[in-house]
Amino acid sequence: MSAARVNLTLVAALVVPAAASAALVPARGHLDNTDIALVMVVVIVAVATAGRRAAGYLAAVSAGVWFEFFFTRPYHRFSIDESADVVTFVLLVLVGAAVTEIAVWGRRRHTAALRQEGYLHDIALAASVGATGGSSVELIKDVAAQLIQTLGLTGCRFQYGVAGVGNPPRLCRDGRLLVDRKPSNAPTLPAGVEIELLVESGGRLHGRYLLSAPAGTVATPEQRRVAVTLAAQVGAALG
Incomplete structure (x- = not known):
């Protein structure tokens, strides 16, 4: 407000x-x-x-x-x-x-109910694009925009076939955040570095999203699960 x-x-x-x-x-x-x-x-x-x-x-x-x-x-x-x-x-x-x-x-x-409805809409949209064989390039771009909105990011970019380069913080599939390969209990996302979100399907790595968050950005467990689910939809489409 x-x-x-x-x-x-x-x-x-x-x-x-x-x-x-x-x-x-x-x-x-x-x-x-x-x-x-x-x-x-x-x-x-x-x-x-x-x-x-x-x-x-x-x-x-x-x-x-x-x-x-x-x-x-x-x-x-x-x-x-x-x-x-x-x-x-x-x-x-x-x-x-x-x-x-x-x-x-x-x-x-x-407000929480409206936010939840928005999350479900984003996931359903990503799933529908993957299921109907839409452009994977457009899906990657759309999910990047959805990730920015969901997590309150300042930027989000996708890299094909890359994981762990530079040992960045990683948002895992269970919603946990790893920093220096150790679980972090901080409610905020790391600032000043890019956070890695892997895109996989069937045990195969397709690439990663690199997330940039401003200082003090709080990511709730629900928001993290939505982000992971969105990345999984891209993985399913690329798979």
């Missing part, structure tokens, strides 16, 4: 609950404060769906403050005289925080 969008979300977290509270003032006396609080929870949810935890918490606090200002006695003062309103105020903030966590979790799950 860009800095401008983050700032806009945080501003909305402050302003939207205030505007909603002011709009509900005519209903004061006609609705119970608990009903007003429920409406404010809906406002918090609307802000929290942006996926920013900070914005959701800020909206919860803002909603609580403006609820207290407009709907608890004495009105238009930042003080509360009735214990029931104190409880409502505290619950409003706590519920707002809870729904923020739920909204953030839901958004992340949705």
Whole structure:
């Protein structure tokens, strides 16, 4: 999310609950404060769906403050005289925080599902090209582009019939990363060197992809498995 969008979300977290509270003032006396609080929870949810935890918490606090200002006695003062309103105020903030966590979790799950769908699409596309006898040259180029997108690389190139030259880090078929021929538990990909991803089929080496990753690039186990699967599709086509 860009800095401008983050700032806009945080501003909305402050302003939207205030505007909603002011709009509900005519209903004061006609609705119970608990009903007003429920409406404010809906406002918090609307802000929290942006996926920013900070914005959701800020909206919860803002909603609580403006609820207290407009709907608890004495009105238009930042003080509360009735214990029931104190409880409502505290619950409003706590519920707002809870729904923020739920909204953030839901958004992340949705993003993960979309990412998974994209991975499956890339694998299916590579498999279909190999199965239908499409151009292996085009398949190699397409998979290189997919590897760049999947792993967040800055570059990816293919070499025919080569493996291990220069002892580069290697992304293995099981998703493990070998550095100096030893397993690496680091979640990030090595930077400043090319990472070798072999293209094989039936025990026969066809070549390798050389992957260039910027510093700090995290490759999840799922992303690594997708990369290996894509390389296997090229191996199957070349075989």
